Amino acid sequence: MSKFPTRLWPLFFFMTTALLLADEGYQEARQLTESGRILPLQELLQVIQAEQSGRVLEVEFEHEDGLYLYEIEILDKQGAVWEFKVDAASGEILKRELED
Amino acid sequence: MSVLRLNSLEHRLHIGLAISLIILMGLLWLFGARSIEDLTEDFIASRLEHDGEALLGAIVLKKQHLKVRPARINQIYLRPYSGHYYLIRQSNGREITSRSLWDFKLQIPSMEVGKSKRLYLHGPEKQQLLIWVVGFKKQGMDLTVAVAEDLMPIKMQRDLFLRNFALLALVSLVILLAVQGVVVRQAFHRLKPLREDVKSLSSGQEKLLREDVPSEMTPLVREVNHLLQLLSRRNERSRNALGNLAHALKGPLNLLTRYIDKQLLVEYKTESRQASQQVERIRLLIDRELKRARLAGVGTMSQRFDAHSDLQDLLDVLKQIYHEKRLQFTQSVSSDQQPFGDREDILELLGNLLDNACKWAEGRVYCSISGINQLVISVEDDGHGLVDEDVLRLTQRGSRLDENIEGHGLGLAIVYDVVQLYNGQIEFDRSPELHGLRVRVVLNHL
Numbered sequence: 001m002s003k004f005p006t007r008l009w010p011l012f013f014f015m016t017t018a019l020l021l022a023d024e025g026y027q028e029a030r031q032l033t034e035s036g037r038i039l040p041l042q043e044l045l046q047v048i049q050a051e052q053s054g055r056v057l058e059v060e061f062e063h064e065d066g067l068y069l070y071e072i073e074i075l076d077k078q079g080a081v082w083e084f085k086v087d088a089a090s091g092e093i094l095k096r097e098l099e100d
Numbered sequence: 101m102s103v104l105r106l107n108s109l110e111h112r113l114h115i116g117l118a119i120s121l122i123i124l125m126g127l128l129w130l131f132g133a134r135s136i137e138d139l140t141e142d143f144i145a146s147r148l149e150h151d152g153e154a155l156l157g158a159i160v161l162k163k164q165h166l167k168v169r170p171a172r173i174n175q176i177y178l179r180p181y182s183g184h185y186y187l188i189r190q191s192n193g194r195e196i197t198s199r200s201l202w203d204f205k206l207q208i209p210s211m212e213v214g215k216s217k218r219l220y221l222h223g224p225e226k227q228q229l230l231i232w233v234v235g236f237k238k239q240g241m242d243l244t245v246a247v248a249e250d251l252m253p254i255k256m257q258r259d260l261f262l263r264n265f266a267l268l269a270l271v272s273l274v275i276l277l278a279v280q281g282v283v284v285r286q287a288f289h290r291l292k293p294l295r296e297d298v299k300s301l302s303s304g305q306e307k308l309l310r311e312d313v314p315s316e317m318t319p320l321v322r323e324v325n326h327l328l329q330l331l332s333r334r335n336e337r338s339r340n341a342l343g344n345l346a347h348a349l350k351g352p353l354n355l356l357t358r359y360i361d362k363q364l365l366v367e368y369k370t371e372s373r374q375a376s377q378q379v380e381r382i383r384l385l386i387d388r389e390l391k392r393a394r395l396a397g398v399g400t401m402s403q404r405f406d407a408h409s410d411l412q413d414l415l416d417v418l419k420q421i422y423h424e425k426r427l428q429f430t431q432s433v434s435s436d437q438q439p440f441g442d443r444e445d446i447l448e449l450l451g452n453l454l455d456n457a458c459k460w461a462e463g464r465v466y467c468s469i470s471g472i473n474q475l476v477i478s479v480e481d482d483g484h485g486l487v488d489e490d491v492l493r494l495t496q497r498g499s500r501l502d503e504n505i506e507g508h509g510l511g512l513a514i515v516y517d518v519v520q521l522y523n524g525q526i527e528f529d530r531s532p533e534l535h536g537l538r539v540r541v542v543l544n545h546l
Contacts, residue, residue: 026180026199033203041180041202042224059180059202 025061029068029088038068038088047091048072052082061088069094110284114277121276125269133262140254141230145218148232152247155186161239166196176200181224183250191242208246211235221248228252290314294321307332346386353383388513404439405446407469414450415467422458432468440475441522441543449518450477453539456512457481464534474524475543482534519543 032038045056054076062069068088075081085095151174158172166188176184177198185201187208197206204224208231211217216234223229227250236243294317297309308325311318360376363369415429440446450467457465460483468478519526522543531538 026202030197030203040204042204045181045225056181057179 026059028063029061032068032088039091041070044070044086044088044091045072047093048074048084048086051093051096052076052084054082057081109288110281113280113284117276117280118273121269121273125266125273129262129265129269132265133258136258136261140258141251144230144249144251144254145232148230148247148249149234151184151186152232152234152245155188155245155247156236156238156243159188159238159243161241164241166190166194166243168196181227183223183227183253185223185229185248187246187248189244189246206231206246206248208233208244210244213237213242219246223248223250226252228255287314291317301328349386353379353386357383403443405441405443405475406439407433407437407475410443410447411450411467411469414447414454418454418458425458425461426463427458427461428464430464430466432466432470434470436472437469438472441545445518445521446475446543449515449541450479452512452515453477453479453541457483457537457539460536462536466531466534471542473545475522475541477541477543478538480531480534480538481536482531483536515541 029038029041033040041059052074054074057073057075058071059073060071062071070084070086070088072084072086073081074084080098083095083097084093086093155168155173158169160167160169168188170178173186174184176182177186177200179200180202181204182200184198185204185206186198187201187206188196189208189210191210202224206221206223206229208219209217211233213235216232219229219231219233221229221231229248230251231246231248233244233246236245291313294309294313301307301309308328309321311321311325313321356379357376360372360379363372364376411431411433415431419427419429454465454467457467457479458481461481462483464482466478466480468476470476515526518524519541522545524541524543526542527540529538529540530536
């Protein structure tokens with residue numbers, strides 16, 4: 001670690017904080033799921049997989065306008081990435097689009 | 101091609117090969133499946149161990165609060181439901197889970213420091229997790245660290261491999277059975293010459309079997325050849341002995357006959373008359389038994405009777421014997437007549453019948469030979485010497501066949517012997533065309 005170039009330190013800090021920020025979402029989701037205020041991710045994924053089957057690429061949890069939202073990226077068999085926006089409390093799919 | 105034909109060597113071999121191959125392939129399959137399972141799980145478990153230790157290194161404790169430095173762990177632990185998860189529990193019950201686990205609850209038991217265990221649990225999205233749980237102590241705090249990996253991808257690979265293996269085993273079983281069938285059939289094809297040899301042996305064309313056969317059959321062929329030689333020598337010896345005896349007896353018998361005849365000329369005595377009769381009887385008996393012995397010795401090496409050539413030869417001889425009577429012979433032999441029985445037997449029978457016919461005939465003799473699986477001989481003449489009573493008497497076979505037939509001379513006795521030998525039938529009636537006697541003989545294969 002001592003040989004790490006000094007001018008890259010700011011970048012390193014930016015990356016770690018970004019990762020740490022991305023990390024925080026799931027812990028909040030975990031607590032909310034446990035308390036029953038939002039649906040478990042598995043159930044939401046089942047709803048989405050019924051619409052578009054594929055592997056989960058990324059999940060993000062957001063708190064927006066009093067709503068708990070999941071942004072879920074799905075990779076389908078043809079290699080295309082789909083983005084879904086789901087209401088975490090009701091399981092309703094709010095948005096569905098092919099990511100550019 | 102019924103599988104149930106257990107008497108067929110080919111099917112027995114097929115069943116044997118199939119059973120042993122199925123058992124072998126089954127054992128290989130079980131062993132292979134077990135080995136692959138153990139191997140892959142050991143491999144994954146050892147990777148989990150390494151990941152667990154790396155994770156332990158990435159844990160920082162600040163004021164009794166746990167943190168994992170994300171830069172020090174693999175990205176795969178960040179992507180939700182990626183199949184790679186970890187869980188760290190403090191002794192006070194606080195838990196840290198990997199981001200990949202998201203909100204999924206893993207029920208992990210707490211481990212004492214230094215203890216470890218493998219667990220199998222269901223994960224999110226129907227994943228099957230292999231979990232390595234271990235107890236650590238870091239900075240004075242007891243920690244339970246669980247690292248998990250989804251086994252499904254590797255399980256699917258393994259199942260695919262095992263399915264392909266089973267398919268391959270099945271295909272190779274079919275190929276092996278086919279190859280074995282060809283080999284067996286070729287091996288038996290080599291026995292065909294042997295069968296032909298045996299056939300020509302019974303028709304009298306061959307004396308011995310060829311020893312150019314598969315080595316497994318050679319001992320059998322040698323035994324048969326040995327037996328054939330033995331039989332042929334024995335036959336020859338007994339025939340020679342009988343011939344010699346006949347010759348040896350003929351001289352003394354002739355002397356006796358002449359002596360008794362002279363005696364009878366000098367003075368007629370009932371005893372001499374009886375002696376003469378007895379000597380004559382002895383000669384007839386010897387002749388008859390000689391012929392019987394020869395008939396009984398029907399060897400496998402004798403020649404067959406060929407109606408086409410042999411009948412003509414016989415008629416030529418009879419023409420010469422009876423040339424004074426200027427007999428007219430008519431013969432009929434079916435064109436596809438196969439060689440039959442023993443040549444000498446049939447010639448004996450036919451000779452006697454034709455000789456009788458010539459003796460009684462006025463001018464015409466008719467002979468026909470036919471039959472495919474049997475030999476049917478019919479001899480007719482136009483003799484007038486025979487009254488209906490005689491025909492009737494001859495037809496009463498019950499009394500005629502079994503008893504002494506000296507009254508008819510040796511000829512008919514021999515005829516009856518041959519008929520009996522060939523399990524045949526003899527019939528007498530009046531010829532519808534020539535109006536003399538008609539004798540009809542049917543002989544069966546020996």
